[in-house]
Amino acid sequence: MSVKTSKKEVEMDKLQNSVQRIILMCSLAAALRYWLMLSKYQSVIANHVEVSTPMNSWKRVSEGLYLLSRNIDPYSGDLLHETPLSLFFYKVLLNVFQQQIHWMFITFDLATGILLFATARKYMSQLYKEENANKSTFSKDALQYLLKPTDLIKSPFHVLLAFLFNPFTLFNCVGYSTTVFHNLFLSLLLFSMVLGIPIIGSVSLALSASMSFYPSILIIPISLYHINIFKSVTKAIIDIIIFIVSVSLITIFCSHYAKDFGYLKNVYGCILTVPDLQPNIGLFWYFFTEMFDHFRDLFIYSFQINATLLYLVPLSIKFRKQPFLLTLALLFIITVFKSYPCVGDVGFVLSLLPCFVHLLNYCQQGFLVGVIFLIASSLAPILWYLWIYCNSANANFYFGVTLAFAIAQIFLLTDVLFAQVKREFILEHGKERKVNGEEGILCLE
Template sequence: MSVKNPVDEEVKRASIAQIVTTCVIGAIIRCCLSFSKYQSIIANHVEISTPLNSWKRVSEGLYLLSNNINPYSGDLLHETPFSLYIYRNVLRLFQGRIEYMFATVDVLTGMILFFSAKKYVEESYKEEIVNRHQYAKDVSSYLLKPDKIFLSPYYVLLAYLFNPFTVLSCVGYSTTVFHNFFLSAMLFSMVHGIAVICGIFLAICASISFYPFVLIVPGFLYFKNVHRSVVKALVSLKTFLAVSVLIVVMCTNYGKDFSYLSNVYGCILTVPDLQPNTGLFWYFFTEMFDHFRELFIFAFQINASVLYLIPLSIKFRKQPFLLTVAILTIISIFKSYPSIGDVGFILSLLPCFRHLFRCSQQGFLVGVIMLISTSLAPILWYLWIYCNSANANFYFGVTLAFAIAQIFLLTDILFAQVKREFVLKNGTEKKVDGEESLLYLE
């Protein structure tokens, strides 16, 4: 007969109260900003609102749809009919209170990420316990500590709920909030081994933003290598394909109307709207000669989707969660219409890799670049558009620095993983043939 430890019960209750308090504070911050006079200012910033995630466009699309007018007859709306169906029903659930709808969905995303991170960290710790006999003797400081298992997921919750990028996206009514929710649900089902749900939410994510379809590879690897189940891996793949086909059938009104394809996926792939954003497409294709446009469209889109997929999947096939975060980072850097909400989602997952921080080297540099570029972006936009004392080069310089910071962050985390694996296998000794040596990335 087992006896519960009263101390453990107190710690558990304190932890639950801490999580609930954090979520309530995060919701209050979002609601207060949404009801403030700054909401419209935030919603109009190009770093937050893009042609693909603007709630104003969704509102107009819903209005046209309610009046039996095809919302895809012009170039206003770039959301799928399936997305409109979701927004309309969720909006009815909240009786039209947009502020509460976005705040609730965003807080739910934070909670789902918390439980996803908790499961991932616990599984990583168990795997290290099993493989500890294979490690060198002097690497105890590099191993996961059981007293930090709860802290990492809680830091994920904090990083999402109080990240300025995610807060501003929520207050600006960016539909990236819903996309982040579906991504978090996909991650949750992936780490918990629920193959069918993982395939469903991945199909929803791919139908909204197109680029996440490449996540089927790390999802397949997670079920195969972590859950040790080829059956679940195949189920997730088949579910993804089946649900994707079903969504397309529903969006085309059972094969009768394909007008949305050019407005949604055509806009993502061909980039007709060159409104400035935090990405790299808009400036390049503003300056590009038209007869070279198709060539560089193909080059940019391959770079944003499948170019890095195979080499990264081969190298990090045993760390599919890290592979997932790496692919999401690449997508947020190189996609055609990115926003700071995409970056905020990725930054909130970094506490899952706290054990890699001691092997990383670019943390301070990345933080400084992100802070400076984020602060300068709205200033240079104002000088360019409203004061005419700057030009597009100034603003693009900031977005380029922001992209470089993300690239440094990604390469630093991946190299930290490689370095930690090397240390665990070979020990902390840095001498080769009796001389001091350095491990560096070529």
């Protein structure tokens, strides 16, 4: 009886310590965000093109809500690119928070971090149990590379730290970017996915896809997660059905709230055809600034297919047994190749990397990627200032930085995916890589 009591006490102490650490980190993150929001730097951060794009600018949302309050169609011009459902959502939130915008953004950002913490904890626990169950099939000299109990404790906290104190997500929140709300729905999607709750996951995915249609491809890894992890084809089918029904209901609500389907051109038409060529950290703006009009449609189709369908099938086939890693890969691809990306998208994906701590031993480009991230992030605002305000640089300088930033993300993604392949090989065949008595080299073909 005393042994059981002591175990319960130890578990309670661990839980209490975890809660205290979460509260401490969230409090520090909230204080830092609040201080920056009330400082003179808030307007500087909010006006930077790395943070604010035509698709996530709170200034445009505020103007759209004002026009709506005056019974003026906010979609009559080229001002607003948010859906009517998003406008209704923001209107309700402003009433709930009594126009305290800073607390609204801080609350949703912290909620996203906590959801990612819970997601990482559940995912790491599932991965640990799966590896222990299959331990007998692994090579004996590779057992040292399996997950350890300490990883289950450290990794979720590293995810929370990576999200709350990442400069990208920090600036995203301070700059009043509506990507904060998009990230919340994505985190809710991931959380419901690892818990195996199809209703919440599909509705969250539908809400994310309504803001930007790119996340709709995540229905594939969600379905694969239920099939491979929970061994339930039924849940996968329910996912797809609920997603389709949710998208239909959202479309009906939007058309009713906006009184017609004119919003489609401003929201999804803007994402698809890229009419606003304001520079950002993506790749679209530069190419279509220099593009001849008669080539524009061809490259629009090429770029959009590249951001959605091109890598979906091969990655889904290769990593069908690792659906969470597949989700990370697709989120990375969306972030790199979407038409209007921002640093908030990048910060969200980067915060998920501690979930793959077991792949770090096999990654080889971490230093290179880190240096490129640091240099590109530092040079981007400098070259923007030299180009726009000093007229001593041009678009090529700024695009060079955004291109390097995209390359760093691609290098990081390929490094993580190749690390998974190498780890699978070592767990199956062991550390020895000799072929005919000589040291072999593992390479992709």
